[in-house]
Amino acid sequence: xxxxxxxxxxxxxxxxxxxxxxxxxxxxxxxxxxxxxxxxxxxxxxxxxxxxxxxxxxxxxxxxxxxxxxxxxxxxxxxxxxxxxxxxxxxxxxxxxxxxxxxxxxxxxxxxxxxxxxxxxxxxxxxxxxxxxxxxxxxxxxxxxxxxxxxxxxxxxxxxxxxxxxxxxxxxxxxxxxxxxxxxxxxxxxxxxxxxxxxxxxxxxxxxxxxxxxxxxxxxxxxxxxxxxxxxxxxxxxxxxxxxxxxxxxxxxxxxxxxxxxxxxxxxxxxxxxxxxxxxxxxxxxxxxxxxxxxxxxxxxxxxxxxxxxxxxxxxxxxxxxxxxxxxxxxxxxxxxxxxxxxxxxxxxxxxxxxxxxxxxxxxxxxxxxxxxxxxxxxxxxxxxxxxxxxxxxxxxxxxxxxxxxxxxxxxxxxxxxxxxxxxxxxxxxxxxxxxxxxxxxxxxxxxxxxxxxxxxxxxxxxxxxxxxxxxxxxxxxxxxxxxxxxxxxxxxxxxxxxxxxxxxxxxxxxxxxxxxxxxxxxxxxxxxxxxxxxxxxxxxxxxxxxxxxxx
DNA sequence: CGAGTTTGACCAGCGC
DNA sequence: GCGCTGGTCAAACTCG
Numbered sequence: 406x407x408x409x410x411x412x413x414x415x416x417x418x419x420x421x422x423x424x425x426x427x428x429x430x431x432x433x434x435x436x437x438x439x440x441x442x443x444x445x446x447x448x449x450x451x452x453x454x455x456x457x458x459x460x461x462x463x464x465x466x467x468x469x470x471x472x473x474x475x476x477x478x479x480x481x482x483x484x485x486x487x488x489x490x491x492x493x494x495x496x497x498x499x500x501x502x503x504x505x506x507x508x509x510x511x512x513x514x515x516x517x518x519x520x521x522x523x524x525x526x527x528x529x530x531x532x533x534x535x536x537x538x539x540x541x542x543x544x545x546x547x548x549x550x551x552x553x554x555x556x557x558x559x560x561x562x563x564x565x566x567x568x569x570x571x572x573x574x575x576x577x578x579x580x581x582x583x584x585x586x587x588x589x590x591x592x593x594x595x596x597x598x599x600x601x602x603x604x605x606x607x608x609x610x611x612x613x614x615x616x617x618x619x620x621x622x623x624x625x626x627x628x629x630x631x632x633x634x635x636x637x638x639x640x641x642x643x644x645x646x647x648x649x650x651x652x653x654x655x656x657x658x659x660x661x662x663x664x665x666x667x668x669x670x671x672x673x674x675x676x677x678x679x680x681x682x683x684x685x686x687x688x689x690x691x692x693x694x695x696x697x698x699x700x701x702x703x704x705x706x707x708x709x710x711x712x713x714x715x716x717x718x719x720x721x722x723x724x725x726x727x728x729x730x731x732x733x734x735x736x737x738x739x740x741x742x743x744x745x746x747x748x749x750x751x752x753x754x755x756x757x758x759x760x761x762x763x764x765x766x767x768x769x770x771x772x773x774x775x776x777x778x779x780x781x782x783x784x785x786x787x788x789x790x791x792x793x794x795x796x797x798x799x800x801x802x803x804x805x806x807x808x809x810x811x812x813x814x815x816x817x818x819x820x821x822x823x824x825x826x827x828x829x830x831x832x833x834x835x836x837x838x839x840x841x842x843x844x845x846x847x848x849x850x851x852x853x854x855x856x857x858x859x860x861x862x863x864x865x866x867x868x869x870x871x872x873x874x875x876x877x878x879x880x881x882x883x884x885x886x887x888x889x890x891x892x893x894x895x896x897x898x899x900x901x902x903x904x905x906x907x908x909x910x911x912x913x914x915x916x917x918x919x920x921x922x923x924x925x926x927x928x929x930x931x932x933x934x935x936x937x938x939x940x941x942x943x944x945x946x947x948x949x950x951x952x953x954x955x956x957x
Numbered sequence: 958c959g960a961g962t963t964t965g966a967c968c969a970g971c972g973c
Numbered sequence: 974g975c976g977c978t979g980g981t982c983a984a985a986c987t988c989g
Contacts, residue, residue: 721962723981736980740961750980 702784703764703831705754712751713763716777717741719749730755742771760835783832 706713719737727734732753739747747767754760765784773781 720960722983724963725979725981728978734979 701764701766701829703762703829704780704784704834705760705762705831706834707759708761709759710761711735712737713761714776715763715780716774717747717769717780727752732758739767739769741769741773745770757835764829 704713712719717739718741720740721735722738723736724733725736730752732755734750734752737749737751739745739749745767747765747769749766750762750764752762752764754762765780769777769781
């Protein structure tokens with residue numbers, strides 16, 4: 406388990422110390438100190454020897470409770486504490502030349518340096534009362550030293566601010582570029598399909614490219630600010646960046662905006678036979694003449710449970726036996742908010758009943774809990790991938806890879822179907838993520854795939870600290886942008902689809918959250934490490950998407 | 958008693 | 974026009 410964060414560079418880095426065993430016999434694992442960066446004070450995770458129980462300490466708390474441990478740690482002493490063996494593990498040792506073994510004796514660190522790291526949080530992760538208090542530490546630490554540290558702290562704060570503003574600017578530029586790209590693509594698509602559309606309707610309205618008739622708002626949902634592409638964005642009440650499958654559901658702008666009673670589920674329905682009905686004279690300006698089609702995101706995951714826990718509340722409203730499948734298909738509708746149009750279908754794969762196929766459509770009209778945002782991000786990313794390509798042609802599927810050439814897994818983990826009455830993208834999480842393609846990718850250091858069943862700390866940290874809507878915040882290069890966000894999201898899903906990971910992570914997180922409450926928000930900064938990336942109202946302070954994909 | 962589930966009926970599109 | 978199919982509705986039922 407890792408709580409790494411990468412977005413803001415050095416000044417944003419902070420570290421965790423995981424302590425195995427009781428405090429008196431602790432093993433310190435310093436997780437995140439990068440070579441050329443100044444380490445920030447560790448947060449302490451106290452685990453038992455089996456790693457089951459996990460307690461979240463601010464370093465100062467721990468030190469207050471267990472000064473001996475630090476004392477041992479600092480002095481590397483030979484004082485007879487016998488049982489206490491303080492070790493350090495650098496989970497990021499890949500970046501080091503001495504990457505193995507992970508566990509190494511701490512050597513050569515002056516006690517003052519360590520104390521510095523205890524006091525100087527850099528990110529203000531500790532409250533003023535956290536860390537070693539002046540009262541406790543006053544004898545050891547000169548006042549000028551404290552002032553020094555305070556000044557350094559201020560400096561880091563300023564630095565953080567500057568970096569954040571730079572990041573915002575970069576994000577903005579990226580969005581503008583992406584919007585331009587989309588417009589160019591749409592123009593091209595128009596040209597290619599002009600004849601075909603002309604046959605479909607005699608109306609002299611402009612021929613819509615696939616992206617257009619599926620509504621550009623999916624891109625808006627992905628924070629592409631392009632007024633020319635998302636004219637009706639303003640009427641969309643659900644452009645919350647965390648909305649589940651918002652990208653797909655916004656495919657149908659007219660319908661969504663035209664819900665007379667606000668609860669019109671049918672008009673938002675899944676491209677059911679009823680869906681293509683257009684209310685005469687109502688939405689024709691918004692909805693193209695061709696029968697609208699909606700994108701779906703289908704997630705295939707192995708699960709013995711009848712449902713995957715995606716963080717939302719669902720109400721079953723129907724069940725049908727589908728042709729060619731002995732297993733019934735269940736229909737669910739989101740009940741987290743009145744009138745939420747999101748629906749999903751759940752069905753087991755006929756060929757392999759251990760595979761659960763969950764198909765989502767619609768966008769939530771309400772904030773999502775953090776647990777739901779991972780799925781939201783994943784499906785949004787998938788939908789974005791779907792909608793970004795020219796895939797709705799009835800002739801078949803132009804390669805999505807042409808648009809996502811840098812998604813090495815796109816052809817294997819995500820498949821598109823245009824033969825259905827509505828475009829569908831399938832994320833196949835049933836195969837263990839193949840790390841090879843991604844590790845080959847230049848992005849590998851940023852978004853590595855986990856080794857299946859053997860999650861690495863720095864990998865597991867990403868779902869927590871690289872929330873999807875922050876791709877630009879999390880990724881140093883602007884060019885990576887949304888594609889990498891998609892990758893993150895898909896990878897997130899893949900990671901979390903691993904039941905072992907999910908169980909471990911859920912246990913750890915719940916423990917952390919529980920401790921947070923008693924620790925007066927000591928880790929509050931964890932949840933908002935990235936500028937513009939905020940948790941949901943009322944959400945736990947952990948960033949979104951940690952536990953979303955657990956199956957039950 | 959309210960919320961959620963079950964299940965048969967109903968509706969509409971599509972193909973023959 | 975008819976039957977098949979997918980999707981939805983809604984009454985009955987279950988459960989906490």
